[in-house]
Amino acid sequence: MGASTFVFSMIWVRQSDDTGGVWFECLPTTAPPDTLLGMVQRGRGAGWLAAVADPVEGRAALLACLTDDPRWDHQVESRAEFYASLAVALEVSAADIAACGDINDEDHWLVAETLTALSVRGDSNARELLAQRIPDTWFEDLMAEPTLPFPPLNAPLSALLGNEHLVSHHDLMHRLRTTTDPDDLAALHEATRDPNRRGFRSAMLALAERGDTSFVTQVGDILAGNPVGQPRAGFLGYLPRLPARDSLPIARLWFGLPDSRDDAALQVLALHATAQDVSAIRARLAVSESTYDQCDLVEALGRVPECGPYPELRTVFTDACYSYLRRESAQALATTDPDFANTFATECLWDCEAGTREVGAKYAPATEQVQRRLAELAADEDEAVRDAARRRLVGPPAR
Numbered sequence: 001m002g003a004s005t006f007v008f009s010m011i012w013v014r015q016s017d018d019t020g021g022v023w024f025e026c027l028p029t030t031a032p033p034d035t036l037l038g039m040v041q042r043g044r045g046a047g048w049l050a051a052v053a054d055p056v057e058g059r060a061a062l063l064a065c066l067t068d069d070p071r072w073d074h075q076v077e078s079r080a081e082f083y084a085s086l087a088v089a090l091e092v093s094a095a096d097i098a099a100c101g102d103i104n105d106e107d108h109w110l111v112a113e114t115l116t117a118l119s120v121r122g123d124s125n126a127r128e129l130l131a132q133r134i135p136d137t138w139f140e141d142l143m144a145e146p147t148l149p150f151p152p153l154n155a156p157l158s159a160l161l162g163n164e165h166l167v168s169h170h171d172l173m174h175r176l177r178t179t180t181d182p183d184d185l186a187a188l189h190e191a192t193r194d195p196n197r198r199g200f201r202s203a204m205l206a207l208a209e210r211g212d213t214s215f216v217t218q219v220g221d222i223l224a225g226n227p228v229g230q231p232r233a234g235f236l237g238y239l240p241r242l243p244a245r246d247s248l249p250i251a252r253l254w255f256g257l258p259d260s261r262d263d264a265a266l267q268v269l270a271l272h273a274t275a276q277d278v279s280a281i282r283a284r285l286a287v288s289e290s291t292y293d294q295c296d297l298v299e300a301l302g303r304v305p306e307c308g309p310y311p312e313l314r315t316v317f318t319d320a321c322y323s324y325l326r327r328e329s330a331q332a333l334a335t336t337d338p339d340f341a342n343t344f345a346t347e348c349l350w351d352c353e354a355g356t357r358e359v360g361a362k363y364a365p366a367t368e369q370v371q372r373r374l375a376e377l378a379a380d381e382d383e384a385v386r387d388a389a390r391r392r393l394v395g396p397p398a399r
Contacts, residue, residue, distance in 0.1 A: 025291045026321035033319040037061045041070035043323045043352025066100035069110045072322040082352035084117035094126035157187040161199030176206030195231035204234040208241030223260040239264040244272040266296035273300035278307045302332030309337040327355040349373045354382035361388035362398040
């Protein structure tokens with residue numbers, strides 16, 4: 001890999017390599033990806049292993065991450081269990097973690113989350129610190145939340161679509177996709193008339209999954225205007241839910257347009273890209289300055305293993321600051337890069353994201369280190385990881 005240029009006064013970082021480089025959106029405090037701190041900040045398994053191998057630097061990196069939350073997206077990225085397990089391995093106390101910030105300050109919620117993870121592991125000191133510092137009103141507010149009764153799922157569809165607690169219910173969605181009842185079909189189409197009404201998104205998705213292409217022109221016109229809120233969710237989800245034979249030709253026309261049609265196109269390519277799309281996807285990934293777009297582009301490359309391997313996916317795996325993006329790259333590498341098992345699969349077993357650990361459990365080579373870690377992952381907090389680890393303990397790696 002060639003020279004790297006990191007500009008920490010800005011949020012965009014470019015890692016140059018033979019593929020032309022990829023841009024990554026990072027916090028200004030994010031360290032270079034090949035440093036111990038940088039790997040621990042990103043939640044990489046290689047960072048966990050490097051920290052344990054160098055306890056002094058590892059402890060400093062852990063406390064730095066807890067003092068200054070390194071997550072690109074605090075709402076979805078996992079770090080608490082990753083940092084809690086590292087704290088146990090490095091013998092970092094709950095008091096040391098609590099000293100990293102006020103757990104009632106949203107800038108330091110990662111401290112509270114890590115203490116909670118330690119408490120679940122049986123750390124009584126972490127539990128006591130949480131009890132002392134978290135206001136009782138938090139729990140009172142949670143207990144005060146009302147619980148509304150659900151109508152029966154065989155009720156008229158018009159009533160069900162109006163219930164915000166049911167519009168994503170699995171059995172209801174199955175009914176929406178398969179019903180032939182004229183009244184149900186009429187209710188479905190009626191729900192699409194007003195983008196702001198409850199049930200609009202579910203109705204749009206169900207009609208798409210039924211192969212109803214009658215909304216394509218309308219959806220394209222609306223997305224061209226960059227809608228927001230619930231209307232955006234309903235219109236944006238329509239094209240990716242159509243069968244590939246209908247959605248892929250449209251996605252290729254919308255790809256790269258300067259509006260929300262491009263977002264829909266990216267989602268379709270993430271699901272259905274073919275060899276025909278690879279050149280355009282790789283060119284876009286080389287210049288993309290959107291982390292969410294990069295997730296779709298990486299997933300799209302993973303759909304076309306016959307044109308791989310793709311060197312840029314390795315750069316994404318090692319350098320991306322968004323741990324969900326690394327998860328997507330791990331999944332794509334597993335299907336497109338014959339060297340994945342011998343390069344990144346083992347470190348995936350210690351990754352902060354469950355999806356990445358699952359990939360590692362499926363593909364990591366059967367070494368003694370891997371077998372020990374699989375035994376630990378057989379009790380992982382995530383069900384899919386547990387299942388993958390247990391299968392590997394009695395079987396060979398995936399190919």
